[in-house]
Amino acid sequence: MRLGLHPNHGLGWLPRALMGGSLLLAVACGGELPPEEVADLSTLSSELDSCSPDVTPPVIFCQPEAGTRECLGYGYIIQESDLSSLPRDNCGIGYVNRDPVNTPGAGTYRTGVSAQDMAGNSAGCSTSWSIIDTQPPSITLRGPAQLLLPYGSPYVEQGATGNDSCDIYGANYPIRISGSVDPHMPGTYPITYTLSDRAGHVTRRTRLVTVLPQDSCTEQLAGPVLALQGHSQETLECGRNAWNDPGALAADACGAVTVQSYNSGHDEYGPGPNTSVEGNYTVQYLAWNGQGTTSALRTVTVRDTVPPTLRLQGEMYMRHTCGSAWVEPGYRADDSCYGNVSYSVQVSGNVNGWAAGRYTLTYEARDPGGRRSNLQKRIVDVVNCPW
The missing domain is CATH 2.60.40.10 (Immunoglobulins)
Structure with missing residues (x-):
């Protein structure tokens, strides 16, 4: 459940007051908070102080990095739900605000989450985003x-x-x-x-x-002129750019001449560049008339420069009751060129399910080219040890 969430702005004082008042009234009347906002006060006692008075801010964690996203011009990105933990507070959360950022182009940006409890104590965290531009004009x-x-x-x-x-x-x-x-x-x-x-x-x-001759054009004196649309050397981002043959034009002294392409993806002489596999591909163009033939080659390079994106499965902040082994919920890493590269994820740190404490696990993946994914972290609190 998101409290006070708006794509561009936080709640004003009146909606926050009404929301906070509604939560207090619900508790006073014997109601229950929404399940995802309910906190186990006994297990929080080790990290949060008493409510009389409440001087302890909420507990909230953010992933340090969000990975990559394709640029789509001006637009807002916000802290996505899987990039931050649910704010927890033993005295009740007043409101939660996810701060967006406007993305005027490719670059690195930060979004944030802030929370305030009923007593006005606040806490927040932020995440770094990598916005990339792989599409030509x-x-x-x-x-x-x-x-x-x-x-x-x-x-x-x-x-x-x-x-x-x-x-x-x-x-x-x-x-x-x-x-x-x-x-x-x-x-x-x-x-x-x-x-x-x-x-x-x-x-x-x-x-x-x-430019036509002064007299009527009745015969050719030379072969046609052939001009590539686009460049003779084209580069595509593996898994992100589509191959659309720019084609070629040809003309002679009498006007346009038909161009035949080979391995362009639009002819019977080859499938064209495979934009899902790194490599160099050649496309050929031919035009001819009664006086000769003109040809041109285009080299298309498909390359992978974008790192994989890593996401955690399960919660990024977890509580584990002491006395049993902690089980990893999992993770997934995807690469636009190589697909699922979860096999490459490296996990730093460990959780001792028989010793109370806070444990931090750090996750990172790499694609076959060695490009490193965004970092992800999971916080695990082992609590209530009987010894």
Whole structure:
């Protein structure tokens, strides 16, 4: 149960007072607190003081790290329920507030949880988040990607628009346009559009403009010009980026020429790059006319740079009655490229179920490339030893 939870703000004084009053009234009238908020006062006596007066703050723990999350532009992230323990207090919790953070882009951010008991004592903790940007920006050409320009007609640039899923300013970044057209010189001219985001991803698109000869185009004097859309070297994040063939354009003195692709994933000559397996993949493009054939290669590198994400199963704060072995509830580590890597989890520390005390267990996983996951911790209090 979350008390006073709101995505952007904590409770105001009136809702908190009403909530605290409702809990006190429920107890006074013989009711019970919600199960997840009920505390065993006898087992808490070792760590919390008396309620007369209540000078002890609530007990609450947070995981130190939350792992990675893909950037989706401006938006709020909050302390997720499995990243913090339920606040405990022997005199009753007044309210709980999960503090969000606004994420303007990739980077490291902290969210927090704070709790206050009925006497006004407060406690809090925070968790570090890693927000990553693995998605390149996109470019949309205004007008057709291939143009036929009559001899002597001026070329009018139609421009392009850009967008980025993480960087909200991406659409307003200047798109660099390179290339020029001589309307009095028949031939094919590539106009290139380039857009970069703040994470360093670069997207490129090309427009081919064919200036027709003065007379009618009846025969070719040379093979076609072929231009790749995108880059000749493309990099994809394993398990996160989809492969969408940018394609290629070709033209000769008479206009557009058909391009045949091989191993692009959209033809019968190969499945294309496997974005779930690290490696280098080659895609080939061919265009031909009566005077010759032109080809180009694109190398697609699928790599894994993102560490796995580790989550604990069971509670991160547990109480164990002394006199029996403590049983590990478990954990799970997932990697966007390699899937379930729970086998790699290393646990530091141990719990002696026959000796009273507080025990801290630290968990960490690694993927096959050696990238280390976020740290997770579990707190175990062994209590009520009969000896």
